[in-house]
Amino acid sequence: MTSGTALMTDQYELTMLDAALADGTAHRRCTFEVFARSLPHGRRYGVVAGVGRLLDALGRFAFGAEELDALRATGAISERTLEHLASSPFAGEIVGYPEGELYFPGSPVLSVTGTFAECVLLETLVLSILNHDCAIASAAARMTTAANGRRLIEMGSRRTHEEAAVAAARAAYLAGFDATSNLEAAARYGVPTTGTSAHAFTLLHDSEEEAFAAQVAALGVGTTLLVDTYDITRGIETAVRVAGPGLGAVRIDSGDLGVMAQRARAQLDSLGATSTRVVLSGDLDEHAIAGLRAEPVDAYGVGTSLVTGSGAPTAGMVYKLVEVEGRPVAKRSSSKESRGGAKSAVRRHKPTGTATEEVVHRLDQAVDVGEHDRVVPVDLVKSGEPVGVRSTLEQARERLRANLVAIPWEGLKLSRGEPAIPTTFLD
CATH class of the missing domain: 3.20.140.10 (nicotinate phosphoribosyltransferase)
Known part of the structure; x- marks a missing residue:
């Protein structure tokens, strides 16, 4: 080679x-x-x-x-x-x-x-x-337009060839995405990176509460906690109890995302976590993002549709x-x-x-x-x-x-x- x-x-x-x-x-x-x-x-x-x-x-x-x-x-x-x-x-x-x-x-x-x-x-x-x-980049630009100023995270590395993933992260950032999960894109091109935890980390621990506590201890209360490993409502309750009302964000990766976003926002506000952001991911494309425009969403994570040019x-x-x-x-x-x-x-x-x-x-x-x-x-x-x-x-x-x-x-x-x-x- x-x-x-x-x-x-x-x-x-x-x-x-x-x-x-x-x-x-x-x-x-x-x-x-x-x-x-x-x-x-x-x-x-x-x-x-x-x-x-x-x-x-x-x-x-x-x-x-x-x-x-x-x-x-x-x-x-x-x-x-x-x-x-x-x-x-x-x-x-x-x-x-x-x-x-x-x-x-x-x-x-x-x-x-x-x-x-x-x-x-x-x-x-x-x-x-x-x-x-x-x-x-053409697909990412459409997603950027649909997001209407809300934060976009490229997270499609596991859905494409390893070199294509780096190029895709670069192209997405060029087209208006805010960050990528791909570290090689940061090393080569200076694309900002982000990432916290997957369901595996929660499952590793004996309870969701222990997993959240470990993540907060390592990354601080400004981290994003993934709350849909088990029950989303209980997950949000546990997340705020562990991190406090200053929790950075919760991420939801499954279910009816529009409904889940509404419920999450209402629950977070009722718990005093009014500044905690709601992040959605899970098979999103520009049309799904546009459909969520009226919902209380702060950021979107986009994977498969981005790295495949959204069709x-x-x-x-x-x-x-x-x-x-x-x-x-x-x-x-x-x-x-x-x-x-x-x-x-x-x-x-x-x-x-x-x-x-x-x-x-x-x-x-x-x-x-x-x-x-x-x-x-x-x-x-x-x-x-x-x-x-x-x-x-x-x-x-x-x-x-x-x-x-x-x-x-x-x-x-x-x-x-x-x-x-x-x-x-x-x-």
Whole structure:
């Protein structure tokens, strides 16, 4: 197992390179474009996430001795291609939407320019990162909207691949979640963490009271006690008796959560624990969170639906060749059509700041950029090296917040519908 990312690809990328080197087309200058033909399940916007992870992965995209030996063992490509891989790192350009930006059908989320030999190898790496992280961030943004300012905790690590869990925690935080249960996400990306206890800790002890007392002794009265191992009403009573009215929070992970929240709040208030928060978890998604908006809930813990994109585990992005030696090229299949030419995009806005349209145009087309409009893509890589100042997660969170404020209010609805703003393609 290597520590690099060069083998995180599909064999056909290498066999295409092998054939292109053989016939002399490998060094033609090309542009590949990443875009989504549509948004999942009639959603109204997508959220760009994973660009930072992609740039990190690109920095480790190299064919060293281990990678070359592994490829040689497959027998899939020629020795000439192996020699090329050993001596030809990516030296092209990448332009794309920054993290926290919104995208719509046809938005040129990423453009990769270089020789065919350079660009073709990146397809699988680019798509695997962006399709995952954009899907998670898009779902998380809907949950953030549904929560309407209430605290959100990502807790889906046990419901996905161990590396996907870390990426999901990062994407969720970018999209507005407040914390994660995943410690690796804190170590790698600085995502705030939280967590106290599971049912196993209560069951370990001879009584619920002993378990609560042990947790309070270790973590203080500000901790969150899980009160639904046995009977919720008795659990809340015991929790307040052990921790006192200054108990930080109670968490309920089962039952009719709306009803349970109402009962818990009333009981806590009757016991004098008026500042004790109510935290709900258990198969929540954006629709369930929205359904609980009127209930006395202070925070939500979201797991499975978050790490699976709430029914859309991939963003549906593709990586298509759109230009060869300055000549637009395009796939014309009726079901998988693409538009030729290297492109950019302008987001148009009203003077009030409300976004009205995404204008996608070829780079050789002149487009007026109004006073309130902005060009969306930014330079990410030049001559194989990252350029500019990379957005921090905090900056990406703020960018997304501003973008969600800018789209028409209908675009924040959870119901299926048209994209929040239309995409116009200039021919």
